[in-house]
Amino acid sequence: MADEENYLVPVEEYLKAGVHIGTKFKTQSMKPFIYKVRPDGLAVLNVQMINDRLESASRFMGQYAPEDIVVACRRENGWATINKFSEVTGIKVFAGRYPPGIMTNVQLENFVEAKLLIVVDLFPDRNAVRDALTVGIPIISLADTNNKIQNVELVIPCNNKGKKSLGLVFWMLAREYMKQRGVIKENSEFKAKLEDFAPE
Secondary structure: OHHHHHHHOOHHHHHHHOEEEOOOOHHHHHHHHHHEOOOOOEEEEEEHHHHHHHHHHHHHHHHHHHEEEEEEEHHHHHHHHHHHHHHHOEEEEOOOOOOOOOOOOOOOOOOOOOOEEOOOOOOHHHHHHHHHHHHHOOOOEEEOOOOOOOOOOOOEEEOOHHHHHHHHHHHHHHHHHHHHHHOOOOOHHHOOOHHHHHOO
């Protein structure tokens, strides 16, 4: 493990939220992120790599204004989380069904001219991914050990199914994004609470 000071949050926070707990299925594309397989068959993700990818994703996101980013989450466990993320950052989110064509069809009343897409899971969020590929914008995707990764600019390996895990990931992305954009300078200036991102 690297020096604790290099982590965005203490390692215990990652472990407590189960961000590193994968599934029993391991795809070829996710193998580089797997630290070990537990006796019960669950794959465990490398916490250092999760942390590094969250840092990279934040820097990448920092190049874009909030109105240029779209987040899609079909999985119900993430709806409250991404809605809170939207409230804190001003980034547009689609919790639940993503309306196909929103990023590609200028005729639509609610057309969004996005420059970056973030998805919680490539498979359920495939309609949004298809639109992003059509207009040629980069995609950041959260991915668990069972995800097949393709057409993605940046992968954030993590447990993308658990409420606590998603809450911690998006809370950190919100904080780091706001630092990148110069909205806040220090972590202490970030007033949003982790529990608001991961409601019971």
